Amino acid sequence: MSIYKYWGFGLDILSEIPFPELSPVTSFEQAHVNIRMGEMPEIPDGFTFSTGSISYTMNDHELLFTVRDVGKYYVKDGDTIIIRPDHAGIEMRLLRLFVLAAAMAGILQQRRIIPMHTGSLLIDSKLTLIAGRSGAGKSTTLAGLMNKQYRIFSDDIVVLANGADHQMHGIASYPMIKLWEQSMQAFEYEDRSFPIMPGMEKYGLFFHDDFDTRAYPINRVILLKLSDDGRFTTERLSGGNAFEAVVEHIYKPSFFNSPDMRVLKFKTITQLLQNTEVYQIARPANCAPDELLSRVTALI
Structure with missing residues (x-):
C-alpha cells in the first residue's frame, strides 16, 4: 500500500490516498493527522444536526458525518480521519472534497484551533x-x-x-x-x-x-x-x-x-x-x- 505525505492547514498529514490538492512533503518525524479508508466506529453519544445533504454527530473528541450518495467520515482526537465511500465507483475527487472541508474542520476543532x-x-x-x-x-x-x-x-x-x-x-x-x-x-x-x-x-x-x-x-x-x-x-x-x-x-x-x-x-x-x-x-x-x-x- 502506498503512503502519501503532505502538509496542509498547518499540519503534517499521512494519507492512504493521494491528495493532489495538498502540498507534498518528503518527510516528517511524526504525522499530526492520519487519513485512511475503513469501517465507521459508532459514536455512543453526541450532538446531532444536519446541513443540506450532510448529517453530523459530534461530541468533545469525535465527529461522524454522512454525505448523501458520497460516503461517511469519522474524525477523532484531532489526529485521525477514516473514510468509507458509499460505493466502489465513487469519484475520488468528490470523496476528497469533504476531507478538505468538514473533516479537516473537525480536526482543527478537536485541536482547539479556529479556521x-x-x-x-x-x-x-x-x-x-x-x-x-x-x-x-x-x-x-x-x-x-x-x-x-x-x-x-x-x-x-x-x-x-x-x-x-x-x-x-x-x-x-x-x-x-x-x-x-x-x-x-x-x-x-x-x-x-x-x-x-x-x-x-x-x-x-x-x-x-x-x-x-x-x-x-x-x-x-x-x-x-x-x-x-x-x-x-x-x-x-x-x-x-x-x-x-x-x-x-x-x-x-x-x-x-x-x-x-x-x-x-x-x-x-x-x-x-x-x-x-x-x-x-x-x-x-x-x-x-x-x-x-x-x-x-x-x-x-
Whole structure:
C-alpha cells in the first residue's frame, strides 16, 4: 500500500490516498493527522444536526458525518480521519472534497484551533483576509487580484494561530484556488482541467510552486457583502461591530457552538482584532468585477 505525505492547514498529514490538492512533503518525524479508508466506529453519544445533504454527530473528541450518495467520515482526537465511500465507483475527487472541508474542520476543532472561511493575500510579509458570504464577490475578487499579480496566500480557509509576538497569525490551508465559471470568464482563465465536483461549474487552479507554509501576522480584514440600497459603500468597523462581523466568517461555525468553543472563539477573534484593521465593502448586486476590484485594491 502506498503512503502519501503532505502538509496542509498547518499540519503534517499521512494519507492512504493521494491528495493532489495538498502540498507534498518528503518527510516528517511524526504525522499530526492520519487519513485512511475503513469501517465507521459508532459514536455512543453526541450532538446531532444536519446541513443540506450532510448529517453530523459530534461530541468533545469525535465527529461522524454522512454525505448523501458520497460516503461517511469519522474524525477523532484531532489526529485521525477514516473514510468509507458509499460505493466502489465513487469519484475520488468528490470523496476528497469533504476531507478538505468538514473533516479537516473537525480536526482543527478537536485541536482547539479556529479556521476562518476567507481568502488571503500576502503583502509585505503580512496577510490581508478577504471574506464574504456566497454571492458577495470573494471568488471574483480573488481571481482579479491573482490576475493583477497579487500573491494569493490561501483561497478558502485560513487557520488562526498565536504568534510569538502576541499577534494573531494566519496559516494557509492548501495550494488551490477555486473559481466559478463566471470568474474564469471575467479574467480569461482557460484551465478547466480540474473541476471541483461533477455537475458544478467551479474549477481548481493550483499554485504549488508559490505556496508558502509559513505563518504570517494578519493586519487587515476586508469583508464583502451585498448592499441594501444598490450603492457602493466602504466602512471601517471597530469594537463590537468588527467582532460580530468577523466571527460570522469562522469556517463550519456549527462545530464551534459548545460552551468551551464559544470561549475559544471569543478569545481568538478578540486577539485577532487587537492588531487588525477591519473594513466592510457593500456592493450592488449587479456590478462590474473591475469596479469591486478597484474598491478592494484601494484598501490594500
